[in-house]
Amino acid sequence: MHQANGNAIHDWHAEVLAVRSFNRFLLDECRNVHQGHPSAILQASSGSDMHPFHIKDNVRLHMYCSEAPCGDASMELTMAAQDDASPWDTCPAPVDPSTGIGPGTGAGTTIVQSQQQQQQLLLGRANFSQLGVVRRKPARGDAPPTLSKSCSDKLTLKQCTSLLSSLLSTLVSPSNAYLATLILPASQYSAAGCQRAFDDRIAEPLLAAAHHRVWSEGGGGYRFSPFVVETTEETFAFSRSAVAGRAGASRIAPSNLAAAWTGNGVEETILGGVVQGRKPFEEKGASRMSRRLLFISARGLAHDLVGHDHVGVALSSDTYQHAKDSDLLADRRRVKDYIRQSALRGWVRNRGDSSFSIPKTAQTRES
Numbered sequence: 001m002h003q004a005n006g007n008a009i010h011d012w013h014a015e016v017l018a019v020r021s022f023n024r025f026l027l028d029e030c031r032n033v034h035q036g037h038p039s040a041i042l043q044a045s046s047g048s049d050m051h052p053f054h055i056k057d058n059v060r061l062h063m064y065c066s067e068a069p070c071g072d073a074s075m076e077l078t079m080a081a082q083d084d085a086s087p088w089d090t091c092p093a094p095v096d097p098s099t100g101i102g103p104g105t106g107a108g109t110t111i112v113q114s115q116q117q118q119q120q121l122l123l124g125r126a127n128f129s130q131l132g133v134v135r136r137k138p139a140r141g142d143a144p145p146t147l148s149k150s151c152s153d154k155l156t157l158k159q160c161t162s163l164l165s166s167l168l169s170t171l172v173s174p175s176n177a178y179l180a181t182l183i184l185p186a187s188q189y190s191a192a193g194c195q196r197a198f199d200d201r202i203a204e205p206l207l208a209a210a211h212h213r214v215w216s217e218g219g220g221g222y223r224f225s226p227f228v229v230e231t232t233e234e235t236f237a238f239s240r241s242a243v244a245g246r247a248g249a250s251r252i253a254p255s256n257l258a259a260a261w262t263g264n265g266v267e268e269t270i271l272g273g274v275v276q277g278r279k280p281f282e283e284k285g286a287s288r289m290s291r292r293l294l295f296i297s298a299r300g301l302a303h304d305l306v307g308h309d310h311v312g313v314a315l316s317s318d319t320y321q322h323a324k325d326s327d328l329l330a331d332r333r334r335v336k337d338y339i340r341q342s343a344l345r346g347w348v349r350n351r352g353d354s355s356f357s358i359p360k361t362a363q364t365r366e367s
Contacts, residue, residue, distance in 0.1 A: 003281050006292030006320060006356040008273035011137065012258040015069055015151040017270070019158070020289040023165045025262040026055075027297055030171055032264070034304065045173065050328075051221075052308045055176035061163065062181040064232075066239035068188040071135045071150025072197035075128050076190040132201050134346040147350040152197045155182070157344065159202065159226050160335050166324045167298045169332050170314050178225035186231040187241070194229045202226075205342035220331025260289060295320055295358055321354035 004010070009020065029042045030053050045054050068074035135150040162174035182198075206224050235242050244252045258270040266288050269276040278285025286292050295315075302308070302315040314326035325333075340347040 004273070004353040005281060005283075006295065006353060007281050007283055007286040007290055008353075009270060009287055009290055010273060010350075010353065011148045012270055012273060013070065013137065013151050014067075014258070015063070015065060016154060017258055017260055017289070018063065019154075019163055020165070021260045021262050021266065022061075022163055023168045024266055024289050024294065025264060026164075026168055026172055027294065027301070028262070028264045028266075029053075031297070031301055034301065042172070047307055049173065050310070051173040052171055052305055052311060054173040057176060059176060060180045061178065062183060063179055063227075064183040064236075066185060066188070066236040068184060068190065068193070069151035069155055069197075070138055071152030072132060072201075073152040073155075073190065073193045074188075075131055076193045077188065078128050132196050134344050147348055149347065149350075153344060153347070155179075155227075156198055156202055157336065157339055159198065160222065160224055160339050161332060162222070162225075165294070166329055166332065167294055167315070170311050170323075170326070170328050171298060171301065173221045174332075175221035178223075179227040182227050182229045184229065184231055185235070185239070185241075186233055189229070189231045198229065199226060202339065202343040205339075220335075222331055222335045260287070291320055291353065292356065292358070295323070299358060319355050319357045324354065 009017070011017075026042065029039045033039050033042055033044055033053060041055055041059050042053055043056055045051055068077055134153050136146055137148045137150060158179060162169070162177035163179060164172055164174050164177045184194075202224070203226070240252065240254070244250065256271060257276065260266060260268045260270060268287055268289075270287055271277075272280055273287075274280055274282075274285035274290075275287055283292065288294075299315045302312040305311060310328060314328040315323055317323040317326060340349075
């Protein structure tokens with residue numbers, strides 16, 4: 001990840017890439033509104049608002065997935081798809097990475113874990129008898145280890161942080177940026193899995209704590225905003241089941257390409273986290289949804305804004321990580337930290353690709 005230098009997308013599962021593309025769309029809409037063009041979704045905030053822009057009150061955000069999100073929401077489906085549905089051997093219960101203390105070790109016993117050991121505790125599709133736990137992205141057995149969390153875990157967190165990325169959270173208020181509905185094919189819906197992944201494991205810790213009240217009083221616009229999971233009998237023409245049916249095959253291999261599209265002109269084919277046909281980790285291969293190009297565009301817009309110097313200060317940080325650590329995002333960090341420590345315990349932070357900087361010559365250049 002350190003080689004990526006902000007140029008490569010680390011997770012291009014459809015749900016995650018769709019959220020990144022939505023952030024790209026919003027950032028481009030911010031630029032359009034600032035230049036005086038109308039937007040169907042976004043408008044400028046009043047001068048007293050800490051965020052220069054906000055999503056209009058009459059806008060509702062919905063997501064359709066042709067497959068159940070990987071991770072906890074799909075574990076029942078994963079079990080049902082096995083030739084032998086009996087649980088696989090389980091690994092030891094996760095150790096709390098913040099304390100190093102595991103179940104049954106006693107309050108005075110500490111387990112020292114290496115990064116490699118923590119990675120092994122994050123399950124992919126394996127050990128599917130363990131439910132309600134944080135999982136990493138499923139992958140082939142010979143694939144390099146990753147700390148990238150499952151789509152179920154990331155969508156669960158989004159119910160508290162909104163769909164906005166760190167950079168967009170400096171420009172757009174999160175108050176109207178929460179997902180209202182997640183739509184799944186009926187064949188890809190597990191009521192128990194979705195209830196557990198998106199509701200049970202997060203709602204109970206929030207109800208038991210006063211933190212959610214602090215969020216609403218802190219002015220950041222954050223709250224627990226659970227989305228509704230609905231089903232449809234409609235079949236997406238390019239879903240796994242539809243393509244397999246046309247091919248007359250019981251199983252098909254997924255493509256290693258990802259497609260990204262937004263309503264204001266972004267069209268990309270992504271391979272290995274970069275634009276298809278480009279070399280890995282080079283700036284010329286950076287997607288419009290990459291950290292680097294989003295950082296350049298956000299900083300350029302902040303430079304042009306009048307009356308929001310605090311945004312310019314946050315985004316003029318010398319590195320991407322310093323921008324994420326700015327005072328303007330303190331409320332967002334507080335939300336994420338609390339959810340990781342309570343509802344999503346076992347979440348090991350991925351600290352790789354954040355130390356890159358933007359050259360001064362690129363500070364105001366639109367990507």
